[in-house]
Amino acid sequence: MIKLEAIIQPSRFESVKDALCEIGIEGMTVTEVRGHGRQKGHTEVYRGREYTVDLLPKIKLEMVLPDKLVDKAVDTILKTAKTGKIGDGKIFLTRVDDAIRIRNEERGENALQ
Amino acid sequence: MRRMAGKCCLLIGLVLGTTLLPCMCLFGQQSVTPSATPSATSSEPGSKALDEKIAQFDQRVTAAQSSADNAWMLVSAALVLMMTGPGLALFYGGLVRRKNTLAIMMQSFVLMGLITVMWALVGYSLCFGGNGPVIGGFEHAFLRGVGAEPNADYAGTIPQTTFMVYQLMFAIITPALITGATAERMKFSGTILFLGLWFLVVYAPLAHMVWGKGGFLNASLGGRFPTLDFAGGTVVHISSGVSALVCALYLKKRTGYPQKPMPPHSLVLSFIGACLLWVGWFGFNAGSALASNGLASSAFVATHFAAATAALSWSAAEWIKNGKPSALGAISGAVAGLVAITPAAGFVGPMPALVIGLAAGLFCYWMVTKVKGVFGYDDSLDAFGVHGAGGTIGALLTGVFAQAVINPIFGVGKAVGGLDGHWAQVGNQLVGIAIAWVFALVGTFILLKIVDLITGLRVTDDDEVTGLDIVLHGEEAYNLES
Numbered sequence: 001m002i003k004l005e006a007i008i009q010p011s012r013f014e015s016v017k018d019a020l021c022e023i024g025i026e027g028m029t030v031t032e033v034r035g036h037g038r039q040k041g042h043t044e045v046y047r048g049r050e051y052t053v054d055l056l057p058k059i060k061l062e063m064v065l066p067d068k069l070v071d072k073a074v075d076t077i078l079k080t081a082k083t084g085k086i087g088d089g090k091i092f093l094t095r096v097d098d099a100i101r102i103r104n105e106e107r108g109e110n111a112l113q
Numbered sequence: 114m115r116r117m118a119g120k121c122c123l124l125i126g127l128v129l130g131t132t133l134l135p136c137m138c139l140f141g142q143q144s145v146t147p148s149a150t151p152s153a154t155s156s157e158p159g160s161k162a163l164d165e166k167i168a169q170f171d172q173r174v175t176a177a178q179s180s181a182d183n184a185w186m187l188v189s190a191a192l193v194l195m196m197t198g199p200g201l202a203l204f205y206g207g208l209v210r211r212k213n214t215l216a217i218m219m220q221s222f223v224l225m226g227l228i229t230v231m232w233a234l235v236g237y238s239l240c241f242g243g244n245g246p247v248i249g250g251f252e253h254a255f256l257r258g259v260g261a262e263p264n265a266d267y268a269g270t271i272p273q274t275t276f277m278v279y280q281l282m283f284a285i286i287t288p289a290l291i292t293g294a295t296a297e298r299m300k301f302s303g304t305i306l307f308l309g310l311w312f313l314v315v316y317a318p319l320a321h322m323v324w325g326k327g328g329f330l331n332a333s334l335g336g337r338f339p340t341l342d343f344a345g346g347t348v349v350h351i352s353s354g355v356s357a358l359v360c361a362l363y364l365k366k367r368t369g370y371p372q373k374p375m376p377p378h379s380l381v382l383s384f385i386g387a388c389l390l391w392v393g394w395f396g397f398n399a400g401s402a403l404a405s406n407g408l409a410s411s412a413f414v415a416t417h418f419a420a421a422t423a424a425l426s427w428s429a430a431e432w433i434k435n436g437k438p439s440a441l442g443a444i445s446g447a448v449a450g451l452v453a454i455t456p457a458a459g460f461v462g463p464m465p466a467l468v469i470g471l472a473a474g475l476f477c478y479w480m481v482t483k484v485k486g487v488f489g490y491d492d493s494l495d496a497f498g499v500h501g502a503g504g505t506i507g508a509l510l511t512g513v514f515a516q517a518v519i520n521p522i523f524g525v526g527k528a529v530g531g532l533d534g535h536w537a538q539v540g541n542q543l544v545g546i547a548i549a550w551v552f553a554l555v556g557t558f559i560l561l562k563i564v565d566l567i568t569g570l571r572v573t574d575d576d577e578v579t580g581l582d583i584v585l586h587g588e589e590a591y592n593l594e595s
Contacts, residue, residue, distance in 0.1 A: 044376065045431075045435050045437070045439065046376050046377060046439070046441055047441060047442070047445060047481050047482060047495060048481060048482025048483070048485075048486065049371070051374040051376050
């Protein structure tokens with residue numbers, strides 16, 4: 001089992017979500033986040049005073065996937081989240097020890113479906 | 114935010130409802146008056162009967178005119194009150210940081226209470242009672258002698274009560290404008306004491322000098338240096354704007370200014386406030402004709418035209434300079450234009466109004482974005498940059514563009530402004546401007562010293578960081594979780 005975290009542009013979120021649904025990924029957790037990487041913020045000007053806004057709004061997707069789905073999911077996100085400009089975000093993959101469904105205490109990959 | 118907007122609409126609706134409804138009731142009563150006067154009874158032939166008939170007719174014409182003028186003036190009074198709350202309260206409220214929203218709105222609102230009471234006791238009398246050169250007297254203290262009879266010196270066709278309450282609304286908004294410079298750091302107690310005293314020491318004498326009978330700057334009642342100030346360029350905007358500068362310098366900068374970012378917390382509130390100010394300004398300027406006549410129409414048009422061009426000229430300057438025209442720039446420009454046309458509204462035609470608006474938008478933009486930065490004073494919401502600067506350039510340009518065709522204030526056939534052929538008027542305007550500046554500078558400085566000793570002026574640094582809403586008023590503007 002792999003946990004996939006993807007931080008993407010808010011404008012690409014709908015396309016990414018739809019594409020993930022199409023390849024059979026049924027569950028995900030979505031958070032509106034703020035942050036920055038190499039893409040620095042923008043400036044705002046109020047009556048001549050400039051402010052630099054460093055933290056930009058992004059969307060964070062989290063999902064835990066059975067190993068066989070991981071490559072497909074990564075490909076899908078790469079394809080749909082890419083605009084080619086700086087600030088498109090990142091994907092992080094981490095191994096997960098176990099998963100437990102609270103309702104019936106199923107464990108491992110069975111808990112994911 | 115949607116809930117907030119809903120509440121604002123409700124509030125505005127309530128304010129309009131509660132202010133306009135009574136006016137409408139009054140229209141009703143007014144229009145009944147003429148028909149209540151006894152109609153012609155005598156049918157006797159002869160000149161005596163004819164004389165009586167003419168006298169009756171005369172009376173009815175007077176009553177009809179009074180009724181029309183009074184209706185407009187009551188609406189104007191309500192419009193000017195609407196400029197303070199909600200207009201200015203929303204405009205300023207949106208420009209501060211979220212934690213100081215209620216504090217700045219309360220400063221405007223409390224003046225609606227405080228100045229009203231002071232006006233009833235002595236304020237009206239100090240401005241419009243007596244005939245001293247600098248300040249009025251106590252003739253109308255406690256509103257003695259102020260009733261349905263017109264006061265022919267000021268407005269011969271409306272009840273003096275109407276004139277009194279209309280002028281009151283100006284006295285409310287003027288000190289409220291100053292709070293833009295003291296925003297986010299001044300104590301509530303200090304604000305009340307300072308602005309209450311300021312009304313007596315700075316506003317009342319200036320209003321009397323420029324508008325009061327015997328005042329030495331009065332243009333329509335033969336003052337020594339007749340200063341043209343139709344609706345308050347010197348009395349309202351220079352006085353409050355220059356005082357705002359003194360306050361900003363005396364109070365010093367907000368903690369963290371200018372390193373820490375302090376962007377406006379809701380330009381939506383400011384936008385609604387500015388639009389209400391624009392509409393309210395028709396009562397302010399066109400109402401200053403004190404009658405429902407052609408001069409009121411002329412002032413209405415000049416007001417609107419100046420606001421429009423100033424909104425465009427500020428935006429254009431910003432677009433060229435920063436690459437983007439901002440909403441804050443557009444509404445700031447409109448307010449600057451309205452300020453500058455205030456002294457000129459009843460003296461200039463539509464074309465000079467366009468020029469005054471154009472100049473005001475560019476000049477105030479320069480004052481706010483460049484001059485403030487160079488001198489480094491923290492005029493939080495630009496009360497000086499917009500009202501002090503806009504009022505000064507407006508008062509000066511009034512002397513250039515005033516026309517006898519619009520308002521023969523010095524008598525039929527006599528030139529009024531510079532382009533009319535009376536360049537000495539620019540000199541008179543300069544005298545008026547200088548006196549307003551000096552009065553505001555000195556008066557404000559002395560009062561700040563006194564108030565500093567009694568209540569103190571600034572909250573502590575810790576309180577400033579926490580925010581004035583919680584520290585001074587025990588509440589928050591936005592409880593988003595509740």
